Amino acid sequence: MRILIVDDEPAMHDSYRRSFASAASSRDDALSAMAADLFGEDAAEDDNDAISFYCVHHMQGLDAVAEVERSRGGDQPFAVAFIDVRMPPGLDGKETARRIRAADPDINIVIVTGYSDFSPVEISKVAGPADKIFYIAKPFEVAEIVQTATALAQRWEADRALKVAREQLSRQVIQLEEQAAELAANEMKAIHVANHDSLTEAPNRLAFLRALGERSKQPGRFAVGMIDLDRFKLVNDTLGHLAGDELIRAICAILQETIPAGGLVARLGGDEFGLLFEAAGEQAAEMACTRVVHACSVELKVLGHSVQAAASAGVVTAGEGDNRDPIDLIRRADLALNDAKRSGRGIARLFDESMDEGVRVRRRIETGLSQAIARD
Numbered sequence: 001m002r003i004l005i006v007d008d009e010p011a012m013h014d015s016y017r018r019s020f021a022s023a024a025s026s027r028d029d030a031l032s033a034m035a036a037d038l039f040g041e042d043a044a045e046d047d048n049d050a051i052s053f054y055c056v057h058h059m060q061g062l063d064a065v066a067e068v069e070r071s072r073g074g075d076q077p078f079a080v081a082f083i084d085v086r087m088p089p090g091l092d093g094k095e096t097a098r099r100i101r102a103a104d105p106d107i108n109i110v111i112v113t114g115y116s117d118f119s120p121v122e123i124s125k126v127a128g129p130a131d132k133i134f135y136i137a138k139p140f141e142v143a144e145i146v147q148t149a150t151a152l153a154q155r156w157e158a159d160r161a162l163k164v165a166r167e168q169l170s171r172q173v174i175q176l177e178e179q180a181a182e183l184a185a186n187e188m189k190a191i192h193v194a195n196h197d198s199l200t201e202a203p204n205r206l207a208f209l210r211a212l213g214e215r216s217k218q219p220g221r222f223a224v225g226m227i228d229l230d231r232f233k234l235v236n237d238t239l240g241h242l243a244g245d246e247l248i249r250a251i252c253a254i255l256q257e258t259i260p261a262g263g264l265v266a267r268l269g270g271d272e273f274g275l276l277f278e279a280a281g282e283q284a285a286e287m288a289c290t291r292v293v294h295a296c297s298v299e300l301k302v303l304g305h306s307v308q309a310a311a312s313a314g315v316v317t318a319g320e321g322d323n324r325d326p327i328d329l330i331r332r333a334d335l336a337l338n339d340a341k342r343s344g345r346g347i348a349r350l351f352d353e354s355m356d357e358g359v360r361v362r363r364r365i366e367t368g369l370s371q372a373i374a375r376d
Contacts, residue, residue, distance in 0.1 A: 001051050001052065001053050001054065001079050001080075001149075001153045001156075001157075002053075002054050002055075002056065002071065002076060002077070002078045002079060003020075003053050003054065003055045003056070003078065003079065003080050003081075003082070003149055003153075004055075004056050004058070004064060004067065004068065004078045004080070004081040004082070004100075004107075005055055005056065005057045005058070005081075005082045006058050006059075006060075006061060006064040006081065006082065006083045006084060006087070006093075006096060007057075007059070007082075007083075007084040007087070007112070008059050008060065008084060008086070008087040008088065008090075009084070010059075012084070012138075013057045013059075015140075016055060016057070016082070016145065017055070018142070019142040019145045019146055020053050020055060020145075020146065020149070022142055051150055051153050051154070053149060053153070056078070059087075060087060060090040060091065061083075061087055061090050061091030061092070061093070061095065061096030061099070062090055062091055064081070064083070064096055064100065065091075065096065065099040065100055065103060068081070068100050068103045068104050068107070069103045071104075072103060072104050077104055077106065077107065078104065078107050079107070079108065079152065079153045079156040079157070080107070080108045080109075080110060080148075080149055080152045080153060080156065081097075081100055081107055081108070081109050081110065082110045082112050082136075082145070082149075083096055083097055083100070083109060083110065083111055083112065084112055084113060085111060085112075085113035085115055085117050085118065086113065086115060086117060092117070092118075093111060093113065093117075093118070093123075094117075094118045094122065094123050094126060094127070095126075097109050097111065097123060097126065097127035097133070098126040098127050100127070101126075101127045101128070101132075106132075106156065106159065106160070106163075107132070107156075108132050108133075108134070108152040108155065108156055109127055109132060109133045109134070110133075110134045110135070110136055110148060110152070111123060111133070111134070111135045111136070112135075112136045112137075112138060112140065113135075113137070113138060114137060114138035114139070120133075120135060134148065134152070136148060194206065195207040195210075197266075197267040199245055199248060199249065199267070200248060200249050200252040200267050202252050202256070202265055202266055202267045202273075203264060203265075203266040203267075204266060204267060204268070205266065205268045205269060205274070207266060208264070208266035208268060208274045208276065209326055209327075209330075211264055211266075211276055212224065212276055212326040212329065212330070213326045215276060216318065216324035216325070216326055216329075217324075219320065220278065220320075221278075221279055221280065221281065221317055221318065221319045221320075222276065222277065222278050222279060222317070222318055223275070223276075223277055223278075223279035223285035223288070223289075223315055223316065223317045223318075224274070224275065224276055224315065224316050224317075224318070224329045224330060224332075224333045225274070225275030225276075225277075225285070225288075225289050225292070225313055225314065225315040225333055225348075226268075226272065226273070226274060226275070226313065226314045226315075226330070226333040226334050226336070226337040227255065227272070227273040227274075227275060227289075227292065227293075227296075227311050227312070227313050227337075228271060228272050228273075228311065228312055228313075228337055228341070229247070229248075229251060229271040229296075229309070229310070229311050230310035230311060230312055230341075230345040230346060231310065231345075232244065232247070232270075232271040235247055235302070235307060239302065239303065239305055239307070242303060243302045243303045243305065243307070244271075246302045246303055247300065247302050247307060247309065248267070248271060250300050250302070250309070251271075251273075251296055251309060251311065252265065252267060252273065254292075254295050254296055254298070255273055255275070255292060255295075255296070257295070258291055258292045258295040259275055259277055259288075259292060260277040260278065260279075260288050262277065262278060263275060263276060263277030263278070264276040264277070274330070274333075275289070275292070275313075275315075279317050281317070282317050282350055285315050285316075285317045285350065286315060286348055286349075286350040288315075289313040289314075289315045289348035290313075290347070290348045292311075292313060292348070293311050293312065293313050293346060293347065293348050296309055296310060296311035297309065297310050297311070297346060310345065310346050311346070312337060312340040312341050312345050312346060312347060312348070312349075313336075313337060313340060313347075313348040313349070314333045314334060314335065314336025314337030314338070314339065314340055314348070314349050314350075314351060315333055315336060315348060315349070315350055315351065316329055316332040316333045316336060316350070316351035317350075332351045332355075332356065333351060335351060335355045335356055336349040336350060336351035336355060337349070339355055
């Protein structure tokens with residue numbers, strides 16, 4: 001353990017040497033005798049865990065400060081510095097302590113003096129913190145110096161071990177935070193992939209069904225539309241699938257621009273899109289889909305080729321007392337879309353019950369059951 005001693009009196013340095021030499025000799029003798037009594041002669045040679053001190057002596061403060069700076073740079077720091085207060089004509093003990101503390105924040109400083117040039121508070125202000133600065137009066141006892149050095153050296157070692165542990169813990173915390181951030185990013189990416197179409201980045205069928213289910217639980221009338229591109233297979237067959245993909249992306253952008261404010265456009269698969277938007281009534285919903293269809297009837301440049309795009313649409317509305325089952329709403333909108341396709345394409349059709357024989361049959365059964373119940 002490295003100890004720094006700063007005093008301008010040669011006799012004091014001799015006192016320090018004798019103190020640490022005497023302590024080491026008596027300690028070694030006592031421990032060897034105790035080990036021999038308890039474990040035998042062989043064990044006595046190896047049983048010596050006491051701290052060994054290596055003392056570095058300097059007569060002036062400037063030399064001591066330079067020594068501390070070198071020791072920090074060479075990774076051989078001092079555990080304790082014993083500093084005299086009066087050291088003419090160089091730095092006094094207060095300034096020496098201040099500079100040593102600035103060079104090594106971890107060192108324990110012991111002011112050794114027989115004078116009261118500076119109060120402990122004054123020295124603590126410049127060389128603190130208070131728990132790393134101590135005082136011994138001259139003349140000192142051997143045991144006093146040795147016990148102080150031993151206690152402070154043990155504390156210094158413990159502080160260093162604690163600092164290393166804290167740094168390791170801090171690195172581990174940072175690593176865990178980085179891993180948590182990475183996991184969160186991966187989770188968000190996975191959620192995005194699970195809910196969005198890879199070609200258009202629009203919501204996919206799963207996201208559309210979830211949004212439709214949530215909207216069905218809320219009051220107010222809304223509309224569900226189904227959009228299908230006209231003669232899309234012809235584009236794929238003549239220009240290739242890359243051209244078809246480019247056309248789908250272009251149509252998706254048009255739909256997102258022309259859907260009523262706050263509406264949702266989702267790619268359900270292939271060349272089919274779903275629309276979800278607020279509608280004041282059936283006529284308003286049909287007009288909104290008609291505008292969307294007209295916007296899709298445009299000539300587009302696809303991979304250097306001119307393509308005449310076109311689309312058909314079916315739409316159904318759901319009010320407060322209507323059937324709001326998401327699957328059934330999509331089915332009805334799809335029936336309206338099929339009717340639009342049969343009627344010549346490039347148009348929007350509003351669903352009515354005549355398009356669904358199954359709905360009429362179910363309604364007749366419901367009416368018959370109601371009448372049967374009424375007649376008991």
